Amino acid sequence: MKTEHTPNEVSIPEETLRKWEARGVSRRDFIKFCTATTAAMALPMTFVPRVAQAMEDNRLPVIWVEYQSCSGDSEAFLRANQPAAGDIILDVISLEYSEVLMAAAGHLAEEAKQQAMEKYKGKYVLIVEGAIPKGDGGVYCTVAGRSAVDSCTELVRNAAATICVGSCASFGGIPAAAPNPTDAVSVMDLVPGAPVINLPGCPVNAENLTATIVHFLTFGKLPATDRLGRPKFAYGKRIHDNCERRAHFDAGQYAEAFGDAGHRQGHCLYKLGCKGPETFHNCPTIRYNEGTSWLVMAGHGCVGCSEPQFWDTMSPFYRRLPNVPGFGVEMTADKIGIGLAAATAVAFGAHGVASCFRRGDNMEQDKVIEEE
Amino acid sequence: MAKKIAVDPITRIEGHLRIEAQLEGGKIANAWSSSTAFRGIETILKGRDPRDAHHFTQRFCGVCTTVHSMASIRAVEDALKIQIPDNARLIRNIIMGIQNVQDHVIHFYHLHALDWVDITSALKADPKKTAQLAQSISDWPNSSVKHFKAVKERIAAFVSTGRLGPFQNAYWGHSAYRLPPEANLMAVAHYLEALEWQKEVIKVHAILGSKNPHPQTFLVGGMAIPVDPDSQNAINADKIAYMQKLLKKARLFVEQVYIPDLLAVASFYKDWAAIGGGVGNYLAYGDFHMDNAGGTDNLYFPRGVIMGKDLANVLPMDEKKITEYVTHSWYDYSGGNDRGLHPYQGETSHNYTGPKPPYDFLDTDGKYSWVKSPRYNDQPMEVGPLARVLVAYASGNQDAKTIVNYVLGQLGVGPEALFSTLGRTAARGVDCLMMARMNEKWVADLVNNMGRGIYETHNAEKWDPSTWPKEAQGFGYHEAPRGALGHWIRIENGQIANFQAVVPSTWNAGPRDAAGQMGPYESALVGTPIADENKPLEILRTIHSFDPCLACAVHVMDGKGNELIKVKAL
Ligand code: SF4
Numbered sequence: 001m002k003t004e005h006t007p008n009e010v011s012i013p014e015e016t017l018r019k020w021e022a023r024g025v026s027r028r029d030f031i032k033f034c035t036a037t038t039a040a041m042a043l044p045m046t047f048v049p050r051v052a053q054a055m056e057d058n059r060l061p062v063i064w065v066e067y068q069s070c071s072g073d074s075e076a077f078l079r080a081n082q083p084a085a086g087d088i089i090l091d092v093i094s095l096e097y098s099e100v101l102m103a104a105a106g107h108l109a110e111e112a113k114q115q116a117m118e119k120y121k122g123k124y125v126l127i128v129e130g131a132i133p134k135g136d137g138g139v140y141c142t143v144a145g146r147s148a149v150d151s152c153t154e155l156v157r158n159a160a161a162t163i164c165v166g167s168c169a170s171f172g173g174i175p176a177a178a179p180n181p182t183d184a185v186s187v188m189d190l191v192p193g194a195p196v197i198n199l200p201g202c203p204v205n206a207e208n209l210t211a212t213i214v215h216f217l218t219f220g221k222l223p224a225t226d227r228l229g230r231p232k233f234a235y236g237k238r239i240h241d242n243c244e245r246r247a248h249f250d251a252g253q254y255a256e257a258f259g260d261a262g263h264r265q266g267h268c269l270y271k272l273g274c275k276g277p278e279t280f281h282n283c284p285t286i287r288y289n290e291g292t293s294w295l296v297m298a299g300h301g302c303v304g305c306s307e308p309q310f311w312d313t314m315s316p317f318y319r320r321l322p323n324v325p326g327f328g329v330e331m332t333a334d335k336i337g338i339g340l341a342a343a344t345a346v347a348f349g350a351h352g353v354a355s356c357f358r359r360g361d362n363m364e365q366d367k368v369i370e371e372e
Numbered sequence: 373m374a375k376k377i378a379v380d381p382i383t384r385i386e387g388h389l390r391i392e393a394q395l396e397g398g399k400i401a402n403a404w405s406s407s408t409a410f411r412g413i414e415t416i417l418k419g420r421d422p423r424d425a426h427h428f429t430q431r432f433c434g435v436c437t438t439v440h441s442m443a444s445i446r447a448v449e450d451a452l453k454i455q456i457p458d459n460a461r462l463i464r465n466i467i468m469g470i471q472n473v474q475d476h477v478i479h480f481y482h483l484h485a486l487d488w489v490d491i492t493s494a495l496k497a498d499p500k501k502t503a504q505l506a507q508s509i510s511d512w513p514n515s516s517v518k519h520f521k522a523v524k525e526r527i528a529a530f531v532s533t534g535r536l537g538p539f540q541n542a543y544w545g546h547s548a549y550r551l552p553p554e555a556n557l558m559a560v561a562h563y564l565e566a567l568e569w570q571k572e573v574i575k576v577h578a579i580l581g582s583k584n585p586h587p588q589t590f591l592v593g594g595m596a597i598p599v600d601p602d603s604q605n606a607i608n609a610d611k612i613a614y615m616q617k618l619l620k621k622a623r624l625f626v627e628q629v630y631i632p633d634l635l636a637v638a639s640f641y642k643d644w645a646a647i648g649g650g651v652g653n654y655l656a657y658g659d660f661h662m663d664n665a666g667g668t669d670n671l672y673f674p675r676g677v678i679m680g681k682d683l684a685n686v687l688p689m690d691e692k693k694i695t696e697y698v699t700h701s702w703y704d705y706s707g708g709n710d711r712g713l714h715p716y717q718g719e720t721s722h723n724y725t726g727p728k729p730p731y732d733f734l735d736t737d738g739k740y741s742w743v744k745s746p747r748y749n750d751q752p753m754e755v756g757p758l759a760r761v762l763v764a765y766a767s768g769n770q771d772a773k774t775i776v777n778y779v780l781g782q783l784g785v786g787p788e789a790l791f792s793t794l795g796r797t798a799a800r801g802v803d804c805l806m807m808a809r810m811n812e813k814w815v816a817d818l819v820n821n822m823g824r825g826i827y828e829t830h831n832a833e834k835w836d837p838s839t840w841p842k843e844a845q846g847f848g849y850h851e852a853p854r855g856a857l858g859h860w861i862r863i864e865n866g867q868i869a870n871f872q873a874v875v876p877s878t879w880n881a882g883p884r885d886a887a888g889q890m891g892p893y894e895s896a897l898v899g900t901p902i903a904d905e906n907k908p909l910e911i912l913r914t915i916h917s918f919d920p921c922l923a924c925a926v927h928v929m930d931g932k933g934n935e936l937i938k939v940k941a942l
Pocket of ligand 1: 239240241243244245246247249267268269270274275276277296301302
């Protein structure tokens, strides 16, 4: 990242750096964190001191709850870098409740949650992981004898802001996949109108979560989003727009089978089912696990996990997207991308339709969807 | 006087678990284990492409995120009789191996240690004595006075803010905590170090599988990650070297930090070698193929069954003897709720009869959990690292014998001590060390293949569903970090006709069966002493020793009680 090589442009007060050193965070690491986070939020580098300042203030109270989840987002958070999860927990936020990490259990754990909610009313950030099952009076998910529907609604209403991590909390995710046996819903559907930001992905990319928290600390508000509530800094472009294999797509060079010569040489994965042309996410630019890799880099196509209802609209995952003609022409490919997204939204608008379509479909043939 | 208590939520686990217990004379007289959430993924799977199943089932659990991919893919490969290339076998072993290693370390430090380690007592420790203690048990370079002093100061600064975050409201100061302050400080320092370590070593998943959690690299017939020393976009020498570095780092931490800490902590809690034994029957599917023949004869962890703690007789495992009961689970079987069904015949029609939320207690005489009760030959079975290690030990696996004997020798206890809460926690360490050492061998074998020009990672012969038989069924297994994991699939006309998973936590967390036999959690809790009924720390110790993972366990339910959707021929 360019900013790493020009730390002298960034001026963070000496006093701040010393404070972080006293906490066991080296000045190098702190500067790196502030610049990387500023860059992740797509802000100019002049904002670095402001980000540093925000980190300086009192730890932000955070309540992290899980409902119909697999804990994958909590696990992703544990893999966070710059700062690492340990630093975030000790220095950046005050994690008042997290079932995965907290030491307390049973009624004492519940008490901690309740106390934090009252003490920091209107000031805490709520992080929700997992969908919320509304079916049959909420019996499909209870914690301490209370339904997720009840407790989530109360926590969202009292929060300064709610961050939905992962596709389940954002859009319903896998529990809401057809036929949605438990009537699972997303947080924005459970509590319409509440200040909610969605960080879909299965699971969330920890760096996008950190950047969102820091944005909140820096500006006292959530970042700008698209119409699906996703921050533009992370979901503003399609995977296909930034993909390292895009040149091969444009040149008409495709892997035809897993492990063939083209596949080994990094050709485009479109024919093996890659959903990058329809998926908005910053995977190719920030990657995962401290920039180690991402789907396409490891030879497997994108499954579209940051899009609503992707389990229904993007599957079968190994069938290519509806036929994209005109290989090699940048403009055509783009136009098709947009056309596809619209057409798919219409075709798969309802779950029921999605599953009928899926079952009735001959999976090895391309779906032919007319372009508008 | 008997008194009933409920611990809900059980924290530091995956998912939603509730324990109710009847206390009498300072001990647990009776216990009930209940899962309080479900999603219905099995229903969602019906009618889908069997090649996609692993993407869905991987979301059963986000903690050990590869294991369901593995079991699902093996189920499809078993059904379609697909043999995978040798490189795919090795890559799978490496992915699974590092998953087990990383998961066990996280479990020990972040999910289990606080049951034994009083973090607040660490503030009273002398960093000099802590360094002496640490250096006396291991060569770990990070054991200086300076290091422990810095950790102590950091914790003190944190505590002085008056905001303990995830550490508030815990059972600190409880009379059942027994470590001296120095051991507590050492453990707290390693809690933080392990947090850093785990995110590094799991990058092996990212290299081979794009990311962690939820890697995206498995395929029916092999792996999506290409292998080619002459490519920038495949596993080449560069990436091999990176993996070797990470795997060595993983092994060193296990050898020099985890195992010494485990032994040091355990030496203060030896009475727990006689508490929390449970059902005494152990089941392991075995795993980690040592050759490419595809059978189950040459597995690093062998397959087998031990009944009634009888280590002299390891019985063969027969998946046909597995059934699931719903007598005390919120489901109905069409043929009556008192019979067990094999997973191929599994039925999942829900019938919630529990109290309307909010509630104080469940009706434990009736149905009280979303988890079914799996049985082997109608017996409850414990699965997990203890089962895996016991079967390996009793079958004569040399690595298992050497390490188990070392651990028992260090603690001065006999093999019978393994049948306990402490034994379960120790066996996890043994399992972890065995895997940490094997990982480097599998990478060496992969390098050897690549050196001989063998680059194949995927067998595409049966990739196209038009080559499949009209009907097929298969069993996929895996020794996940938490134990024996099985997926059963029935394929009709190229689509999933039925899918059943019996996961490790279903075996362990399940409620009573038709004969009233308790599940392993329940059984292990009976007889446990409870010093303070308001702070039942002892319940956490035994339950956490199983490493519960409940999202997994409640995967298989059909929320609407729908009949299997009849799949029409196209
Ligand atoms: S189709 Fe997929 S692999 Fe190909 S360029 Fe687009 S995003 Fe990359």
